[in-house]
Amino acid sequence: MANHTTQLPAHPGEIPKPNTAWIWKTFWVITAITALEFLIAFTMPSSTLRNSIFIILTIFKAFFIVAEFMHLKHETKGLIWTIMIPMGLLIWLLVALITEGNAIHKAIF
Amino acid sequence: MSTISPTTQAIPDSALDKPRTGTWDGGNEPLNASYGKLMMWFFLLSDAFTFAAFLTTYGLIRHKYLVYEGAAENFVTSTAYWPIPEKIFNAFPGLHGLDLPLAFVALMTMILIFSSVTMVLAVEAGQRFDRQDVQKWLLWTILFGATFLSCQAWEWSHFIAGTDKGMLMNDGTVIHGANLAVNEYGPVLFADLFFFITGFHGTHVFSGICLLIYCFIATTNGTFEKRGHYEMVEKIGLYWHFVDLVWVFVFTFFYLV
CATH class of the missing domain: 1.20.58 (Methane Monooxygenase Hydroxylase; Chain G, domain 1)
Incomplete structure (x- = not known):
């Protein structure tokens, strides 16, 4: 380098x-x-x-x-977005899994 | 195959023995970050996925159980509802029997945040090529990291050994402490998640300390000075801050919410 x-x-x-x-x-x-x-x-x-x-x-x-x-x-804008977009989607997934996922408790427990 | 000419003739001299600097030859730095730093960022992103999976599991399982209703001072542990953290994590080393809610975890949090500060100071010293300062701040970071890990070891052993009171079961037996199959604090999965989440985080802290010790040795030997940059300190710094970041989330979801 x-x-x-x-x-x-x-x-x-x-x-x-x-x-x-x-x-x-x-x-x-x-x-x-x-x-x-x-x-x-x-x-x-x-x-x-x-x-x-x-x-x-x-x-x-x-x-x-x-x-x-x-x-x-x-850092450059490109790097900021490269990190922030997957993190944003991940938070969406987390919220969706916790709210929607409660249905499995009703179904199997 | 006799038509192949010697390579010295096939390739013009101008193409030999020169570093490749073209856009697609690895000569440039995409996103203005070096290869190593970029890869560390992507690794941390994938590691964030793992921790997010743990926290999702925690959220899902916690929602399955009832919430404790009533005043905190009347709280007794039960497998019927999820425990409230300030009544579980209320012990402090050397102060047996005192109710000090979240005091020890507050200390641990401050130690880890402080280790993050000394890490940035090491990175900053590396950018100024101040070898002595890099050594000093790396040593402080290793010290705080090791202190955090020791605190976690105490927290674990206390959690496993349990309280004097324990939990009285219907058949008259009393359970003390916790393991993966049974615990005195509440539902079985509460202790399981405690072991998995704080254990996985603790493993990350341990790896971080090993990397920092390598960094300290390399700094002392002048490896980075000869290399012309202290980028390794920056990359390991990124990892160390990520470990601190994960603790911020573990702290919120395990000890506060």
Whole structure:
């Protein structure tokens, strides 16, 4: 992979300063969402609404991990869609299997 | 077959000993990502299918059972309904008998999220060719990963050994702990799914730690520096974040919902 050698610093031995502010920002966002989830888990009675809030907050967390930590936000549009379209279809499949699949319980159990 | 001429004559010199750079010769990077990173993304996509299958199974089986109705403080385990997680996962190492709902799993979640942060820091250091920083952050990631795995080992052994109270059966026997055939927490499938889903995730964490240890050794030996890039750290970083991502979902569906 000779094309990567172009990334080498111009003067060997000279190391650029770290740029980590965005990493810590993402970390605090994910921590805050997790803390909020615990707050809801202990203050709100179990209900469909509570479960929906949990799932939405989880998707928020997943967005920050995939977009920032896995760098997907900064990849080409083609790669973003290559990953997101199958994931979207997968979520559709998951919802369909769980809602429609309950029929098998009525049929065989 | 005497008509075949030596290859040196058949192929012009301009075509020899040159890397292929044509669009269809593997010379370019489709989607602007290198071969390795692209393949890691596709592997992770297929791995997501596997975990989605597990979570679908969990959702389907959970819907088959009744929901526990009533106040959480009056909760007793029964095979008639699905248990509520904060009454099952309420133990903490060294604090025997105390009711600390979800405290230990909160700690585990924070450890894994933190290991993801140290992993990004390692990737960032690799892009700056800062070998010492890469080593430092990889070591932290290995440490947090191993801590998470140890926590899971404790969680499993506690789940298997069970509580002092156990579950009283109709014939007067008391069940303590859990295995694949019987458990004190609720329906048999509750423990089965716990073992399969957290076990499969734990196996992923274990593989991740092995890859990170390889990465640390290669960094220390200067392998990546000689290669001219730290792309291996980035690829293993992708895998590590995926493991964290899966835990975010397992945590929601197993411990919160």
